Amino acid sequence: MKHIAVGGFFHESNTFNPIVTGIEDFLIFEGAEIYANRDAYLLAKGIIEYFEARPEYEIIPLVFARAVPNGEVDEALYRSLKQRFFSLLAEVPQVDAFVLALHGSMRVKNIGSAESDLLDAIKARYPAIPIFCGLDMHATLTEEMLSAATALTGFKTAPHIDAYETGLKAAEMADIAFSHSLSLHMGAAKISALIAGEKSETECEPMKSLISELKRLEQDDEVLSASYFLGFPWADADENGVTAVVVTKADQARAEMYALQLAEMFQAHRKEFCFSAPAYPPDSALRLALRESSKPVLVSDSGDNPTAGSTADNTTIVRLLSTELKELATGKAILIAGIYDSCAVQTCRDNLNRSIELTLGGRFDTMYCQPVRLSGVPVAYCPCFGLLKSELVLFRTECFEVIITSKHIGYTNTEMFVALGIDYLGKDVIIVKLGYLTEDFREIAAKSYLALTCGCTDEVLERLCYHRRYDLI
16 A cells, blocks of 8 residues: 655746735635535546556645736745644654645745755755646746656646646556656756747647657657646746656666757757737737627736736726727627625625725725726626635626626636626627636637736836846747
8 A cells, every 4th residue: 555645735926016915815625624615626537547547646735825827925924824734744653755736936025946945955854755836828947846756747738728637637647656666867958938828838839749749659658757847937936947757767868869859859849939919019909899880799808817917907998998099999798707806895795786886996906007986787696606716796888888797716617607697798809807708708709819918917018027047039
């Protein structure tokens, strides 16, 4: 019987976002709680279900914590999660391997890379125990992570729809190592580049071909995993960049050779990366969308994408539709999803179906926008939405409807629209705080545009105030 310690911290931390991500932003499960909540953490679910199907393994569930991408994580919170992780470990008599579900770009105030800190601490306490990790494609790999981990594997899809499968892969590598008494080998090659996710969707070239090469390499019986980790462009960190990683059964030279080949292939294609949707400044993107006859047209407010760690309270789109584009918007059915503003939610909740003046947004993002003053009516309210149990309000103005949330959450599917009773298919234009569209939104979009708004997740990386020098794609 082999004893597998399973746990994970999953957060993508944006250093341009002033919000400090706290305990109220996290879903946290301890020990056996993960079994009832596995669908909230698909990467961990893949790991757990792989070992559940094999009686020769016993799972030791530790701490699982995940949150919507946001600003850097509160130091005291991280330290408490880490302490609990090791406290639970101390209660078990034996650990044969760690198989962890991590993001790879979680950053903690005053500490830096959470994954580096955690893996270093594990290695210091359990120097002979192998560590296998499933990571997000946008992980930022550090020397500490590469040194401490036995094997790393990452998502192969963006948008990310293979988290569960990546968990299975991480668990499978541990299983192969044990069942064949192997000491796995990992090779890595760093590429000096930063690239926005919206230029690297995996169904578009050149990423489509690059991912195909990963899968081709994995057909080699010696290769267990091949991954590109693209780094996270909205974190100003010394170690940021793209890394190619290959894990082999027993051949270090082959792992290093293949990783270098992957890095060279990425470099060879770097001039081909471009936005996968028509991309324009926000006023131009909105004008084009408002002139379309088909519906609904989806517009991504990409500079304020909470699923990439923005504040989610940037008011650029709201201001444009309320002022210079007001005439063009008149007569159109427009939905904005949405704005994070707990104070505005409270005001709306207390004045449902009444005409009010509302100050909205711009509370956290004070660099790129200001609060806006709107006249309108809060017409719908949902008291408890999603895993984070956010309140939702639908606020109707003369020109548009806007969803307001009490918590910092993502706008990734139509469930929020259904919860508020919105006829979203009847809208002419839907603006979502996203970058590339998720599968849900692709299915309903008659056409889509990328609005290159200035914000914490600015797609025009040259406009961001980096303190370090990067080679930007």
